[in-house]
Amino acid sequence: MRKIRGLIDHLLAVTGLPREQVEAFADKGTLMPTGRDLGPDGDGRAQVEAGVWKYDAVIRLQRYAGDGPTLMAVVLGWLADADPDRDGLVDPELDVAINDAHTCDVEIACEFEERLVIREDPQGPVAFDGRHWSMALPDISVADAVSGMRGQRG
Incomplete structure (x- = not known):
């Protein structure tokens, strides 16, 4: 739930709302198994994308007194x-309920997908492919050069 947390933190920083006026939860989640080998991390430990979690994030801002179009642009x-x-993800939706002349309650619904990456760890809680793993952010090494390839230039 890194993305929903990131959006909440950003909204709190930009709007100045106290944490007590922000509610958030994930809804309608779908797990899509992939089992994609991501190769070793920088320390040589195996890493696998176990799957992808697709979910609807719902964030409610209570007694929001800021500018509506600015909030939309911030999101x-x-x-x-x-x-x-x-x-392929659904565009965000906003629902606004006017409280009084100065505040409103805003509900933001946003669909997210997050990769579920596991890294080999003998003490890890995840059993997969006969080994133990822990949750991790992917550690992908990007090639900066290619050698030993032959072919024609176009």
């Missing part, structure tokens, strides 16, 4: 920066 800006690969 879209965070998504562009923190979750740029949103192909």
Whole structure:
């Protein structure tokens, strides 16, 4: 639930709302097993994408007194920066309930996908493929050069 936490932290920082006025939860989650080998991490430990968790994040801001269009732009800006690969995900939805002349309650619903990556760990709680693993962020090494390939240039 890194993405929902990230969006909540960002909204709290930007809006200045106290934490007591923000409620959030994940709804309608789907687990999609992948079992994709990600190769070794920097320490040589095996890592696997066990699956992908797709869920609806629901965030409620109570007694919000800020500007509506600014709030919408803040959400879209965070998504562009923190979750740029949103192909196939439903666009965020907002529902607003006016409280009085100065405040409203805002519900933001946003669909997220998060990779569930595990790294080999003899003490880990996850049993997979006859070994034990712990949850981890993927550690992917990017090649900076390629050698030994032959072919034609186009």
